[in-house]
Amino acid sequence: MLVRFGISLDDELLQKFDRLIHRKKYKNRSEAIRDLIRAELIADEWAENAGDRVATLTLIYDHHRFDLAQKLVQLQHDSPAQVEATLHIHLDHHHCLEMLAIRGRARDIEDLADKLSSLKGVKHGQLVKTSASDAVH
Numbered sequence: 001m002l003v004r005f006g007i008s009l010d011d012e013l014l015q016k017f018d019r020l021i022h023r024k025k026y027k028n029r030s031e032a033i034r035d036l037i038r039a040e041l042i043a044d045e046w047a048e049n050a051g052d053r054v055a056t057l058t059l060i061y062d063h064h065r066f067d068l069a070q071k072l073v074q075l076q077h078d079s080p081a082q083v084e085a086t087l088h089i090h091l092d093h094h095h096c097l098e099m100l101a102i103r104g105r106a107r108d109i110e111d112l113a114d115k116l117s118s119l120k121g122v123k124h125g126q127l128v129k130t131s132a133s134d135a136v137h
């Protein structure tokens with residue numbers, strides 16, 4: 001069931017919001033507001049450490065770094081979070097890009113992402129926390 005409701009806000013704030021959603025290619029305010037609400041609900045879901053969560057981690061690393069590939073794999077095996085799939089791309093002579101789909105408890109996923117991202121030779125790590133649960137859609 002679709003429910004309509006009104007929002008009162010400052011006209012300057014509304015102009016800023018309209019410029020933002022135009023840049024982000026939203027067709028209308030309703031869809032933009034729905035996505036903002038979902039993002040907050042997902043953040044709230046992740047704040048609880050109960051239940052299954054799902055995320056992707058993207059890493060860029062220097063594969064010439066001694067032992068790095070082995071450490072990355074070891075940490076994944078040791079984690080209570082489950083790495084469901086990985087995608088590895090040999091970007092150039094020095095760099096690998098790796099994407100990991102991870103499932104598990106929120107803190108276990110964050111802990112694994114922090115450990116992998118902070119290894120020497122890992123140049124960038126970005127964790128995207130998401131959700132497909134009924135609680136947020």
Ligand code: NI
Binds near residue numbers: 091095096097
């Ligand atoms: Ni590679």
